[in-house]
Amino acid sequence: MSATAAISIAGLSHRYGSLTALDGISFDVAAGAIFGLLGPNGGGKTTLFRILATLLPVQEGHVRLLDRDVAREPAQVRRFIGVTFQSPSLDRKLTVRENLVTQGRLYGIARRPLRNRIDELLSRLGLAERSRDRVESLSGGLARRVEIAKGLLHEPRVLLLDEPSTGLDPGARLDLWLYLRTLQRDAGVTVLVTTHLMEEAERCDTLAILDSGRIVALGSPVELRDSIGGDCLTIDSPSPAELAGRIAEKFHVTPRVIGPQLRIETASGHELLREVVEAFGPEISSVSLAKPTLEDVFVQRTGHKFWDESSSQEK
Amino acid sequence: MSPVDQIRDPKSEIRNPFLLAVWSLAARELVRFFRQRSRLVGALGQPILFWVLFGAGLHGSFSPPAWAPRSMTYQEYFFPGVEVMIVLFTAIFSTISIIEDRREGFLQGVLVAPISPLAVVMGKLCGGAALSVIQAGLFLALAPFLGLAMSPVVVLEVILFLALLAFSLTALGFLIAWPLDSTQGFHAIMSIFLLPMWLLSGAIFPAGNSGWLRWVIYVNPLTYGVAGLRRLLYSGESLDAAPGLPAMSVCIAVTLVFCLVCVSISVWLANRRTSRDAR
Numbered sequence: 001m002s003a004t005a006a007i008s009i010a011g012l013s014h015r016y017g018s019l020t021a022l023d024g025i026s027f028d029v030a031a032g033a034i035f036g037l038l039g040p041n042g043g044g045k046t047t048l049f050r051i052l053a054t055l056l057p058v059q060e061g062h063v064r065l066l067d068r069d070v071a072r073e074p075a076q077v078r079r080f081i082g083v084t085f086q087s088p089s090l091d092r093k094l095t096v097r098e099n100l101v102t103q104g105r106l107y108g109i110a111r112r113p114l115r116n117r118i119d120e121l122l123s124r125l126g127l128a129e130r131s132r133d134r135v136e137s138l139s140g141g142l143a144r145r146v147e148i149a150k151g152l153l154h155e156p157r158v159l160l161l162d163e164p165s166t167g168l169d170p171g172a173r174l175d176l177w178l179y180l181r182t183l184q185r186d187a188g189v190t191v192l193v194t195t196h197l198m199e200e201a202e203r204c205d206t207l208a209i210l211d212s213g214r215i216v217a218l219g220s221p222v223e224l225r226d227s228i229g230g231d232c233l234t235i236d237s238p239s240p241a242e243l244a245g246r247i248a249e250k251f252h253v254t255p256r257v258i259g260p261q262l263r264i265e266t267a268s269g270h271e272l273l274r275e276v277v278e279a280f281g282p283e284i285s286s287v288s289l290a291k292p293t294l295e296d297v298f299v300q301r302t303g304h305k306f307w308d309e310s311s312s313q314e315k
Numbered sequence: 316m317s318p319v320d321q322i323r324d325p326k327s328e329i330r331n332p333f334l335l336a337v338w339s340l341a342a343r344e345l346v347r348f349f350r351q352r353s354r355l356v357g358a359l360g361q362p363i364l365f366w367v368l369f370g371a372g373l374h375g376s377f378s379p380p381a382w383a384p385r386s387m388t389y390q391e392y393f394f395p396g397v398e399v400m401i402v403l404f405t406a407i408f409s410t411i412s413i414i415e416d417r418r419e420g421f422l423q424g425v426l427v428a429p430i431s432p433l434a435v436v437m438g439k440l441c442g443g444a445a446l447s448v449i450q451a452g453l454f455l456a457l458a459p460f461l462g463l464a465m466s467p468v469v470v471l472e473v474i475l476f477l478a479l480l481a482f483s484l485t486a487l488g489f490l491i492a493w494p495l496d497s498t499q500g501f502h503a504i505m506s507i508f509l510l511p512m513w514l515l516s517g518a519i520f521p522a523g524n525s526g527w528l529r530w531v532i533y534v535n536p537l538t539y540g541v542a543g544l545r546r547l548l549y550s551g552e553s554l555d556a557a558p559g560l561p562a563m564s565v566c567i568a569v570t571l572v573f574c575l576v577c578v579s580i581s582v583w584l585a586n587r588r589t590s591r592d593a594r
Contacts (some may be wrong), residue, residue, distance in 0.1 A: 046520055083424070090420075091343065094347070105338065108332035
């Protein structure tokens, strides 16, 4: 474990009966970083998130948050983490302010500072005018913002957000990320977000890609994309397997067959593109050339698509 | 001053975070209750209806048990039983919300807060017990119509005993509701366990001399709740030597032990972290 790690995970495994949700995961999150946990639904993100939030027991391995063992000192860990769940955690019968007051009292915040803090968060998150409304009368996006305010109320040093942009419109999503950056810069808060959105993953400082309970890639979004090489060539073909064999033979590259598509990572995509089309034009229905995306990283590391049906069986 | 400094400001330090957390959760119970009028009607209306209907229906066929004055009507006999029913129903309604809290997600937020499991349990129990006492207290106002003259001291004693009973039954509800994921499950347990427990507590008919039923009533902790309440309501009169009615000290002792057991199990349950809590 490095001295500056805010979150340190070593050999973490978790099973639900015979189903393995996490399979020997290890990584560190640097203090003050915005760390993204990217993966398809069912990849183990939520399980890992819930272990970090002290909701699930640590079955095997070690998890430390700000140098506290989550299994041994959950009470200390709870004090400095702020948690925003993917599923709602608000009392729908209470007003926005009542929800936040209830939460603030659970964290032992006295009346006056609590009132100031709630006012500040409500105005920052654009909720000031709805503070007296019951949560059940709010739209999904507004309720989501209240959830986020709830997680931030006690000024946590580590913020855990499970799919934070679910239900937020693009404007609110942008605001949220700007605010996360502000927290990181001004208060040195470490942020861990889980997401299945590539666009959101791009905004993180460091990214771990999780698939079938394993970390398949770890690094900054730029590093991960660069690890693939120059370009990414995607070819649609009626007979992809056969074409892959022939391309491999002729151009000494290793295409991967994913459904009806072939993917080739190569340093100089435009040359290969021309040659492949010249050689095998009739067998190609469409072809595209792009800089690699995080999705390409995922595909390269796992050998299957991000939205693959077979990998979406969460507990 | 930035909000960070304000929160860490020693002058605004909270003296007792445990009590604040309990108050936070209990206050929420009360607010929720008064926002759902149907719950008020259900918890208070049904017992009153039972009292009036059973009282009228069984009026003729009731003969007072050995310890009771000859003049006791069924409505009078049934009165403490209805009080306990109100407490039981309120306890059921307020603990069934644990299942809703779990399903709606509120509970997960509470479970990641830095509060002890005892605070989680106490918040629920204080809220539920307060609601029980308020409602049972309202029903108590009908006592003078039965000719039960109660001094302020007696009223206070009755309220305190109701509070103890309410606490115990809410704790019983808590330990039943905590492991369940569906309110239907709770309704099933209510029908086969909680209601019979009340029926066989001397609330609705006296123990009598018949074999097994007498034993069931004898081992039912709620019997001592009903009997204790009965004794307190008749404090001025000579139920002291009444055979077949447990002594006041026994009633208090049994109810206290029952309360402690239920609260302990509830705290133990709330302290566990299992995969189930992650739903």
